[in-house]
Amino acid sequence: MCALYRSLNFKVIVDSTAGALRVTVMAFLIIFGSATFSALLAFSGASAGLLEWAVSFELSPLSMLFIMFGILLVLGMFMDQLSMMLLTVPIFFPLASQLGFDLIWFGVIVLLALEISFTTPPFGLLLFVMKGVAPPDTKMTEIYMAGIPFILCAIAVVILMVIFPDVALYLPNLVK
Structure with missing residues (x-):
């Protein structure tokens, strides 16, 4: 779109790259945090414990x-x-x-x-x-x-x- 409107310049590229980088880093931090959380649940046995706890309600x-x-x-x-x-x-x-x-x-x-x-x-x-x-x-x-x-x-x-x-x-x- 920038090329179509002839507004593509170095500042637009830098701003776009910075915005994309911010969103990407945020998404990767969320994924990293959740992967860590999942691994923690698996290694600690909490996942199995939560499963047993949920099943124990006999619903x-x-x-x-x-x-x-x-x-x-x-x-x-x-x-x-x-x-x-x-x-x-x-x-x-x-x-x-x-x-x-x-x-x-x-x-x-x-x-x-x-x-x-x-x-x-x-x-x-x-x-x-x-x-x-x-x-x-x-x-x-x-x-x-x-x-x-x-x-x-x-x-x-x-x-x-x-x-x-x-x-x-x-x-x-x-x-x-």
Whole structure:
């Protein structure tokens, strides 16, 4: 675009590179932190301990699924999705496997929970994207209210996928 508008110069290149470097370093720090966290969980036995602790509640697999879904929604109100995935996947996927869930199906449910948490107040990233493109006099409460239909539709999709797991597994089953 800079070449098209003839605004490409050394300062633009330096500023763009610095911005990209900042975002890249931040992403790698998050990945490094989560990899360290995952390794710490694995080496300390905490992952197995958390798994035993969660299973000890003797809840039905469906109840555990909704608890994990709720945890993802609550975390999504305050964290970005990459951090949430890196924090919860090392704990949730072994638990899902132990509960007998198809891991592809569970992964789709987790991704839908992350997508829903993108629009959950108070810090859902999409809410701030909507605020950025909305007219300047738009209040955040109006944006929160505008996100509710999308959240409800996505929750309906999750419920349908729980009731009819083949919806999520149709294409993967074609590959097998």
